[in-house]
Amino acid sequence: MRDPDSVTDAEVFAAFPGVLIDRDNVEHYRGLVAGRLLINRCQACGCWIYPHRPLCPKCLSWDVRPTEVSGEGHVFMFTLIHQERDPNGLLNRxxxxxxxxxxxxxxxxxxxxxxxxxxxxxxxxxxxxxxWIEQGGRMAPAFEPAPAGEA
Ligand SMILES: [Zn+2]
Incomplete structure (x- = not known):
């Protein structure tokens, strides 16, 4: 983990060559490079905003700042992907x-x-x-079962 402020724009663009990075999401990706999960949060009403938008959907404030989340949560839904993009490439797992x-x-x-x-x-x-898992040469966020008694 490092301070997201120390990650340059050039590093962010280099780390996510296939991603459309814009003003609204760049801080999220900067956080990923730094090993921190940042989600935009409205400073006026506290609403967390994801997917990334520059305007709070609740109170219409433009004062939205990338803020680190605790990393705790629960599985809301999931799907299993058995096939790679190559139609002949079935995944082992x-x-x-x-x-x-x-x-x-x-x-x-x-x-x-x-x-x-x-x-x-x-x-x-x-x-x-x-x-965090290694994915395509960089660290990417993932979730693991929380130890009993937590979350
Ligand atoms: Zn708000």
């Missing part, structure tokens, strides 16, 4: 693509893989916490 509802706010959901457990152990509402 399906990719688990989940929408994790973050603890910060009902309805605040982040899409990421679930790791650290068997695929058939994943359940809806299962408590999870943020972790």
């Amino acid at each position: 399906p990719i688990v693509a989940a929408a994790v509802e973050l603890a910060e706010q009902p309805g605040l959901r982040y899409l990421a893989p679930v790791v650290g457990c068997e695929v058939d152990e994943i359940r809806l509402e299962m408590p999870v916490r943020l972790t």
Whole structure:
């Protein structure tokens, strides 16, 4: 982890060559380079805003700032991807693509893989916490089962 402010724009663009990065989401991706999950938050009313928008949908404030989340949440829904883009390339283990509802706010959901457990152990509402995995030469956010008693 490093300070997101130390990550240059050039580093962000180099790390995500296939992503359309704009003014509204650049701080989120800067956070990912730094190993921090930043979600825009309205400074006027506290509403978390995702997907990224420059304007608070609740109070219409433009004072929106990237803010680190706790990383705790639960599995809202998930799907198993069994096939790679190459139609002949079946995966050894399906990719688990989940929408994790973050603890910060009902309805605040982040899409990421679930790791650290068997695929058939994943359940809806299962408590999870943020972790980081290596993906395509860089660190990417993922979620793992939260230890019992947490989240
Ligand atoms: Zn607001």
